[in-house]
Amino acid sequence: MSNIIDLKKGLNIPVSGTAALETKKTIVPDVVAVKPSDFKGLFPRLLVKEGDKVLAGSPVLADKQNPDILVTSPVGGTVQEIVRGEKRKLLAVLIKADAAGEAVDFGTGMPANAEAVKETLLKSGLWPFIIQRPYGIIANPAVTPKAVFVSAFSTAPLAADAEYALGGEVDAIQAGVSAVAKIAKVIVCVNDSASAFAKLSDATIYTVNGKKHPAGNVGVQISHISPIKKGETVWTLSLEALAAIGKLIKTGKVDLTRKVAVTGPAAIEPAYVTALPGTPIAALKSFYNSAEAELRFISGDILSGENVGENGYLGFKDNQVTIMKEGREREWFGWAKPFRFNQFSSSMTYFSWLLPKKKYNMDTNVHGGPRAFVLSDVYGKVLPMDLYPVYLVKACLAGDIDKMEKFGIYEVLPEDLALCEFVDPSKNNIQAMIQSGIDLMIKEMA
Amino acid sequence: MEENTVKPGLFEKGGKLGWLHSSWDAFDTFLRVPATVTSKGAHVRDAVDIKRVMIIVVLALVPAALFGMWNVGYQYNLATGDLPGFWNQFFWGLFKVLPLFLVSYIVGLGIEFASAQIKGEEVNEGYLVSGMLIPLIVPVDVPLWMLAIATAFAVIFGKEVFGGTGMNFLNPALLCRAFLFFSYPSAMSGSQVWIAHRCGADAVTGATPLSYLSEGQGAMDALSNAGFSFWQMFSGIIPGSVGETSVIAILIGAVILIWTGVASWKIMVSSVAGGLLIGWLGTLCNATDIPAYYHLVMGGFALGSVFMATDPVTSAQTECGKWIYGFLVGAIAVIVRLFNPGYAEGMMLAILLGNVFAPIIDHCVVSAHISRRAKKIA
Numbered sequence: 008m009s010n011i012i013d014l015k016k017g018l019n020i021p022v023s024g025t026a027a028l029e030t031k032k033t034i035v036p037d038v039v040a041v042k043p044s045d046f047k048g049l050f051p052r053l054l055v056k057e058g059d060k061v062l063a064g065s066p067v068l069a070d071k072q073n074p075d076i077l078v079t080s081p082v083g084g085t086v087q088e089i090v091r092g093e094k095r096k097l098l099a100v101l102i103k104a105d106a107a108g109e110a111v112d113f114g115t116g117m118p119a120n121a122e123a124v125k126e127t128l129l130k131s132g133l134w135p136f137i138i139q140r141p142y143g144i145i146a147n148p149a150v151t152p153k154a155v156f157v158s159a160f161s162t163a164p165l166a167a168d169a170e171y172a173l174g175g176e177v178d179a180i181q182a183g184v185s186a187v188a189k190i191a192k193v194i195v196c197v198n199d200s201a202s203a204f205a206k207l208s209d210a211t212i213y214t215v216n217g218k219k220h221p222a223g224n225v226g227v228q229i230s231h232i233s234p235i236k237k238g239e240t241v242w243t244l245s246l247e248a249l250a251a252i253g254k255l256i257k258t259g260k261v262d263l264t265r266k267v268a269v270t271g272p273a274a275i276e277p278a279y280v281t282a283l284p285g286t287p288i289a290a291l292k293s294f295y296n297s298a299e300a301e302l303r304f305i306s307g308d309i310l311s312g313e314n315v316g317e318n319g320y321l322g323f324k325d326n327q328v329t330i331m332k333e334g335r336e337r338e339w340f341g342w343a344k345p346f347r348f349n350q351f352s353s354s355m356t357y358f359s360w361l362l363p364k365k366k367y368n369m370d371t372n373v374h375g376g377p378r379a380f381v382l383s384d385v386y387g388k389v390l391p392m393d394l395y396p397v398y399l400v401k402a403c404l405a406g407d408i409d410k411m412e413k414f415g416i417y418e419v420l421p422e423d424l425a426l427c428e429f430v431d432p433s434k435n436n437i438q439a440m441i442q443s444g445i446d447l448m449i450k451e452m453a
Numbered sequence: 454m455e456e457n458t459v460k461p462g463l464f465e466k467g468g469k470l471g472w473l474h475s476s477w478d479a480f481d482t483f484l485r486v487p488a489t490v491t492s493k494g495a496h497v498r499d500a501v502d503i504k505r506v507m508i509i510v511v512l513a514l515v516p517a518a519l520f521g522m523w524n525v526g527y528q529y530n531l532a533t534g535d536l537p538g539f540w541n542q543f544f545w546g547l548f549k550v551l552p553l554f555l556v557s558y559i560v561g562l563g564i565e566f567a568s569a570q571i572k573g574e575e576v577n578e579g580y581l582v583s584g585m586l587i588p589l590i591v592p593v594d595v596p597l598w599m600l601a602i603a604t605a606f607a608v609i610f611g612k613e614v615f616g617g618t619g620m621n622f623l624n625p626a627l628l629c630r631a632f633l634f635f636s637y638p639s640a641m642s643g644s645q646v647w648i649a650h651r652c653g654a655d656a657v658t659g660a661t662p663l664s665y666l667s668e669g670q671g672a673m674d675a676l677s678n679a680g681f682s683f684w685q686m687f688s689g690i691i692p693g694s695v696g697e698t699s700v701i702a703i704l705i706g707a708v709i710l711i712w713t714g715v716a717s718w719k720i721m722v723s724s725v726a727g728g729l730l731i732g733w734l735g736t737l738c739n740a741t742d743i744p745a746y747y748h749l750v751m752g753g754f755a756l757g758s759v760f761m762a763t764d765p766v767t768s769a770q771t772e773c774g775k776w777i778y779g780f781l782v783g784a785i786a787v788i789v790r791l792f793n794p795g796y797a798e799g800m801m802l803a804i805l806l807g808n809v810f811a812p813i814i815d816h817c818v819v820s821a822h823i824s825r826r827a828k829k830i831a
Contacts, residue, residue, distance in 0.1 A: 376575045
């Protein structure tokens with residue numbers, strides 16, 4: 008195959024707690040949460056009230072701007088509680104699952120054309136899994152993208168192994184790809200031409216040669232295959248989403264069950280579980296001991312995941328939970344010690360390079376105070392994109408739309424620059440800065 | 454957890470001495486890593502911070518500083534015959550140089566702390582390096598009050614008015630030297646300032662090798678008549694500013710900086726290339742008979758290329774720009790040396806000029822990047 012991308016830059020953070028390739032248990036959650044915040048770009052309108060019966064696939068939320076976009080319940084049961092925050096902001100819809108687990112039947116069979124595919128995805132609530140770039144928001148059904156990109160591997164720290172988690176669902180993923188291919192060209196990036204996903208048909212396969220994060224980020228792959236121009240739109244889909252689409256076509260039912268990697272330095276015997284999105288973190292009780300230390304529970308990975316807390320829920324698109332200690336301990340003379348063998352630094356100012364195999368029990372300490380940008384060359388080394396990250400971030404900070412466009416705001420999402428944030432000795436919140444730039448673009452370009 | 458027992462609420466915002474928060478915080482975080490945990494974005498962060506980056510540069514300067522201290526004593530010994538023995542010379546030099554360090558750090562850090570207090574921000578670590586550099590780039594006998602004024606000027610007008618470390622466009626240490634040079638030229642140039650002398654004694658005459666450059670075609674003879682060989686200049690047993698003389702000590706620092714990635718090797722290499730090229734052209738057009746490589750070991754060229762041209766804040770920010778910037782610095786330094794006999798040390802102004810041009814160089818590189826991107830995705 009000639010479609011090969013070589014990526015050299017990047018960094019694999021040697022954090023401990025990789026999930027063993029075994030599925031410890033199947034979690035049948037008592038309650039699942041549907042959270043609007045899992046869907047960027049969704050202006051939620053509530054379609055249910057407390058006490059309503061729902062089936063798996065029944066609409067729970069709709070988008071105010073585009074009422075065709077629905078978010079549906081992953082389980083059958085009863086709406087237990089509508090959780091609201093300040094100013095009555097909708098935070099979550101809690102659905103108590105019942106034993107029957109009934110599902111809406113959307114009918115089986117491959118939809119005939121693009122319109123039928125769109126309709127099926129919109130009705131079943133799988134549409135919100137389609138992320139549109141630029142901006143990383145829910146795709147607009149009225150726009151036909153120039154392509155749909157799928158990354159069939161993840162290089163994020165401790166990420167679920169795609170071959171293990173989804174290797175058994177290749178048939179469903181194939182059905183999903185074939186359906187989406189009716190809307191636009193599908194491009195799948197694999198990291199190994201022997202991968203189970205390299206044989207998908209109805210898709211163009213690219214092989215990415217690069218073992219370092221963020222080679223598995225779909226944004227990086229897009230920028231090497233077909234960079235996004237102003238005015239263009241591409242969609243991205245995860246393998247989980249394609250599997251769900253495939254299962255919908257094959258069985259007529261919404262089935263969001265997935266293998267979730269429970270990982271992280273504070274996870275006890277990290278491994279996989281089978282779970283639904285919206286599963287309470289507390290259902291993973293056997294994997295942690297919160298009496299011993301203050302823990303952080305992240306839905307997703309340590310770079311771009313969301314801190315959901317012990318009382319939180321697995322994000323709708325996530326297939327990973329990371330558990331780690333909060334780093335509130337204060338180390339004496341941390342910065343001045345010649346050796347700190349328990350702290351990882353990618354910088355040569357420490358001696359982590361002496362222990363290339365070591366996995367670190369990392370915590371959430373920032374390891375320093377916020378400063379202005381001082382070093383200029385550390386960011387580019389972990390970003391395999393043709394971008395000037397510091398200039399892009401500064402344009403975002405300045406709210407300069409013209410400059411943001413020129414420096415490539417259309418091509419990035421915060422996750423693509425997460426490593427720049429990790430290595431930054433000035434401790435800037437680069438992902439938040441990029442997000443603020445993207446938010447401004449959405450507001451101004453709407 | 455334990456933070457509240459050691460860090461008293463006294464200095465926290467709202468506490469009795471809350472207005473001293475920035476200073477308290479500076480000492481507190483100097484001793485212990487802050488307890489801050491990540492709140493947005495990446496949940497884990499690299500162990501490196503600006504404190505670590507700066508301490509590496511300070512560490513890299515230590516060989517040059519130690520050598521400088523000994524050399525101050527040794528030069529005095531050469532000129533007067535006093536002070537036999539290595540340790541005598543070293544300690545005599547130490548006591549000559551220590552006041553320079555004290556003045557530089559007390560004045561500079563004092564201003565840094567004060568301005569951090571006024572702005573209510575954390576104290577920046579940048580001055581740890583500037584404060585170390587300043588004593589190394591001045592003649593050992595510079596009056597302390599002059600040094601104090603120059604340091605204050607450099608920190609306030611070179612850095613704080615722009616917003617502190619990371620926002621300045623001129624290297625503060627060089628600005629301090631430039632201020633001294635133009636305000637008090639008699640204390641900064643000529644042949645009487647380079648060798649320390651005891652209070653009350655007559656000034657000792659000892660020109661630096663650079664002063665013979667004005668001889669043009671006869672410079673090589675003048676140098677060897679004065680007893681300066683290449684190896685002497687390379688090892689640094691010659692008169693000069695405190696830390697600039699020993700290329701060996703500076704190279705040790707360069708290795709540390711390049712290995713740790715704190716300073717750009719591109720700037721160092723291109724600056725040497727620029728200096729060599731102009732030095733070579735100078736011999737071609739008979740402006741001088743000094744071989745090009747001599748320029749690398751004379752005066753402040755080595756110290757400037759390794760420690761000051763590479764200042765990450767004031768140098769070019771783009772990788773391509775660093776090549777151009779470094780070359781420009783090296784080239785201008787030697788041009789000034791060759792064609793301006795009245796002012797032999799070109800490195801200081803070359804770097805300051807490079808600092809001024811760095812944003813323009815970056816602008817050109819970035820514009821090229823933008824149009825290349827535009828073409829690629831068009």
